[in-house]
Amino acid sequence: MNQLTKAQFTVGLLACFAISWGLIQDALNSSNQSYAIILMAGQLVAIFVLAFILMFLLEWVKIFDLKTNSILTLLVLVTIRLLSGL
Numbered sequence: 001m002n003q004l005t006k007a008q009f010t011v012g013l014l015a016c017f018a019i020s021w022g023l024i025q026d027a028l029n030s031s032n033q034s035y036a037i038i039l040m041a042g043q044l045v046a047i048f049v050l051a052f053i054l055m056f057l058l059e060w061v062k063i064f065d066l067k068t069n070s071i072l073t074l075l076v077l078v079t080i081r082l083l084s085g086l
Contacts, residue, residue, distance in 0.1 A: 004059055007070050012051035015077040016044050022081065047077055 023040040030036035051073055058069035 003066055004055065007066055008052045008055045011055060011070050011073050011077075012048040015047050015051050015074055018074075018078050019047055019081045020044060047081070050080075051077060 020040075023043060027033060027036035027040050054073040054076060055069060058064065058072065059066065064072070
């Protein structure tokens with residue numbers, strides 16, 4: 001497995017773990033918990049896919065190195081989640 005794929009998996013998992021706590025709290029406070037759990041799972045899959053896409057695009061442009069791209073991707077994903085909760 002090459003370095004880009006490892007970084008994509010790592011950033012995707014880190015973003016899912018960082019964002020999942022808020023999603024779990026939303027699901028527990030929801031009146032329809034089965035719908036909330038399905039929505040939470042869909043959002044986590046979307047975050048994981050978005051991490052792959054962002055990492056691929058940042059590596060394709062080749063402005064920064066892989067470590068900087070990983071940090072930028074993680075910050076973007078967490079910021080998107082925080083802003084969408086407002």
